[in-house]
Amino acid sequence: MAEDKPDKDSQTEEPTEHKISKAEEKGNLPFSRELPTFAGLVGYSMIAIFIAFPAMSKLSNFLVQWIERPESWRLNGAEDVKHLLLLVGGHVGLALLPILVIIPLIGIAASMIQNVPRVVGERIRPQFSRISPAAGFSRIFGKSGFVEFLKSLAKLIGVSLIVYLSFFKGNTVFTDALGTVASALPEYIRSEVAQLLISFSVAVVAIAAFDFAWSRFSWRRQLRMTKQELKDEQKEIEGNPMVKARMRSLARDRIRRQMMANVPKATVVVANPTHFSVALRYKPPTDYAPVVVAKGQDILALRIREIAVENDVPVIENIPLxxxxxxxxxxxxxxxxxxxxxxxxxxxYINSQKLH
Structure with a gap:
């Protein structure tokens, strides 16, 4: 008989490093769908503000010359037609290039910020739960489905409100567009579209921030363990020296990465010439006394010093200290x-050097 899944109410313990690493190996990682959406809006805003108008102006000038002076384009054979199509396609491609490059890059960056890219075969393995009506029903009408519904509703209300305030309240956008001269109309449309995209980005940023935090909270909540699972895992780890060594290595790597991330925030790094480095942070009133945020020996000590120098953190050599x-x-x-x-x-001493 298949083992029943543990009751959610009994999953009271935080997930261990072993369970987290197993979930990561299977591709079970927290992911916010709203962050790429926000990144896309930012990308479109950048294009509309800085790139769209010059690119469209060049394209429109070319098309105007092409349409108004058809006699300058000879079409005496297949080569002339090919040359004309390449010319028109090139100008259109240059106008669309920012959209085709910037938007995918921003979307990829938004995904990479959340998790390090990795190849996981488990994600493409066929699973019955993905096509199970019962599992789909629980996803749609469960807690995660309810949260997704609330996010969609918030986005719908926000977008509707922004469109109403931008285009219908006072009804000045369309009347101003009718009164704008033809030569200034593209710039007017660009400015209105840019303002609309920025408004959308501001509205979505709160939803994206909430979704980013919620995805990580929900992910850790799903990985919670029962007391019996903790006992079983401990027995498994104690009986497997390779797993135990792997867990220690993972823990050391996490601590090392956290220390390296803390070095730029340090106030001073105390070191001897090569063997030891200790990064201290003292930022009152947050810190009532100096705190050790990173320390290392030999190669790790040199790396701490390198990061400190790169981030303008003072490094003072004091061997005994x-x-x-x-x-x-x-x-x-x-x-x-x-x-x-x-x-x-x-x-x-550091403060006195800053004053000088």
Missing amino acids: ARALYKQVEVDQVIPQEFYQAVAELIR
């Missing part, structure tokens, strides 16, 4: 009181 901090203080911990005076002198 660097060794003591590295050995006695863990990452994300406040330094002990015996280091207050030495670190305070470093921070005062």
Whole structure:
């Protein structure tokens, strides 16, 4: 008999690194559908504001010359027709090139920001649940379906309100367009379209931010475990040295990446010439005392120094202090009181150098 899925109410424990890594290997990753939509609106806004008018002007000038001076285009044979089609297609392609390049690139970037691209065979493996009416019904009428309905409703209301305020309230857009001279009409239309796209982007940004946060919250909630699952996983890990070593490696990699991301936010990096580096952050009133945000030895120490230099974080060599901090203080911990005076002198020195 197939094992029943655990009850959602019994899934009270946060997912472990092992379960998260297994979900990532299967392609089960959080993804916000609204972020690419917002990115697309931003891309169209950029095109409408900076690119559309010059590109369309060049295309319209070419077409005007082509239509008004047909005698200048000889069509005596297949080569002339081919040349004319290539010329017209080239001008049209140049006008459409920004849309064909910028929009896909922005969409890809919006997807890559959420998750690192990877090839996952599990995602293309046929699964009955994808065509099961019961599973589809639960997706549509479940909690996720209700959230999607609310997002769609919010977008519909927002778009309708923006269109009403832009085109119908006061009814000035169409009357102004009728009163605009023909030569200025393209620029008028471009400015109105750009304003409309920017309004849409502002309306969608709140939905995109909510959806981005909700996708990650919902994903971790789906991966929650029962107490029995935690016990079973612990037994499995303890009985498999390779899995245990892999989990330690994953945990170290996560900690290392987090430390490297914290270095640009540091106030000072204390180091000896090559062996140790300790990054400290002190930003009152958030920090009541300096906090160790990253530390490393040998190659990792050199990498911390490189990132600090790239981000204009002061690096001060103090061999005894660097060794003591590295050995006695863990990452994300406040330094002990015996280091207050030495670190305070470093921070005062840095502040005095900034004033000069």
